[in-house]
Structures are given as structure tokens and as C-alpha cells.
Amino acid sequence: MCAMWKPVRAGATTSTPAPIDSRHSASLESAAKPHPGVSYGDLAAISKGLVVKGEISGTESIFINGRVEGSIRLPGSLVTVGRFGQVTGTMDPCIAARQVVVMGTVSGNVTATDRIEVRAEGALMGKVAGARVVIEDGAYFKGSVEIVQAESKLQTVRQAIAEALAPAGAVVVSGEEPSLAHAGGFEALRPIHV
Numbered sequence: 001m002c003a004m005w006k007p008v009r010a011g012a013t014t015s016t017p018a019p020i021d022s023r024h025s026a027s028l029e030s031a032a033k034p035h036p037g038v039s040y041g042d043l044a045a046i047s048k049g050l051v052v053k054g055e056i057s058g059t060e061s062i063f064i065n066g067r068v069e070g071s072i073r074l075p076g077s078l079v080t081v082g083r084f085g086q087v088t089g090t091m092d093p094c095i096a097a098r099q100v101v102v103m104g105t106v107s108g109n110v111t112a113t114d115r116i117e118v119r120a121e122g123a124l125m126g127k128v129a130g131a132r133v134v135i136e137d138g139a140y141f142k143g144s145v146e147i148v149q150a151e152s153k154l155q156t157v158r159q160a161i162a163e164a165l166a167p168a169g170a171v172v173v174s175g176e177e178p179s180l181a182h183a184g185g186f187e188a189l190r191p192i193h194v
Helices: 022-032 153-165
Strands: 043-046 051-057 061-064 067-081 086-088 095-102 105-107 110-118 123-125 128-135 140-142 145-147 179-183 186-190
Touching: 095 105, 110 123
Parallel strands: 043 061, 051 067, 061 067, 067 086, 067 095, 086 105, 095 110, 105 123, 110 128, 123 140, 128 145
Antiparallel strands: 179 186
16 A cells, blocks of 8 residues: 555545536636736625526626526626526616626616626627627627717826815816916916816
8 A cells, every 4th residue: 555545444434526517617707807907806696596686786796697687786896697697677777887798698778887798608688888898709789889988097086186176165167177287386286166
């Protein structure tokens, strides 16, 4: 007997891990991290046998392999409809999130602040509005696409600075940029007041 193997004692039981269905784990892994380096925090899941009726809202990302009848509102999060997932919208939009990946079936309008992706095995029927829209070859899509210009980070920062520097009660016009002024030898942002 080789010294590197332990002998099996009589009456001892060994447990073997349950086999993992590679189709489910692969689709969950690829959906959970669609783009390397992007973190979406915790990931909630609605499994194949579950049916949810109503509104889903929150801050976590979600993987749907079951059926949802209602609306999904997860701003800043990832919504993934898995291969077995079905989402039927009862409100407009049906899904509103930062990023949406469709590998199953979605019937309703979808809005994303960043990206909407309909994979080859997916089907989407409805209006789509997002900064980036990807429909893979082989995917089923029936509806319309609207590309929404994402607000640049520079515009967001300028607006935040303008609002922070504005005196109490002043209104800052969001369409205009703050002007640069010299104040005591330092450059400062001065908000434009209406």
C-alpha cells in the first residue's frame, strides 16, 4: 500500500459532491460578470421553478431563470434573464436597470442607463432604450431601439460642483457649464445663476 493514500476504514462513509449542471453554472457565471473588471455587488436569483408577480425593486443585481410577471426596477444594477427566464411586463418600462442581459424571453419595454444585450439564445419583444444596445446574431427582437446619450462624467461632476457652490436659494441651470473666475489668486468654479 502506498503511504500517500489513506486506507478506508470499515463503516466510514465518504460523501461525494452533487454534480453541477454545467449549463446552469456556465450561464450564471457568464451573466454575473458580462464584462471583466466590472463589479455588480451581490447577485440575487429567481430560480427555474419560481413565479414572481408584482414589482421587484432594490439595489442588488438579479439573475432570473424563473418567471416574472410585473416590473423590475434596479437602478445601478445588472438584470440578467437566464435561458429559462421569462419576464412579462405589466408596467412601462418592464425592466429599468443600469445593464440588462437577455438570454431568455422578455415581453415588454426595457430601459438601461448603460447597456442592453440580447444574446443569441434570447428573445425580446418591446421598445429598448439605452446608451449601448447589442443584439447578437441569432437573437429574436421585435420592437424599436432608441439610443439614449449617456450623461458624461464630466457633465455630472460640473453640475454637482455648481450646485454645491451655489448660494442657498439660487437656481443652477443644468444645461450651462459653470464659469471659471479668479478669486484671490486661486481658480474657482462659479455657478451660473438665473
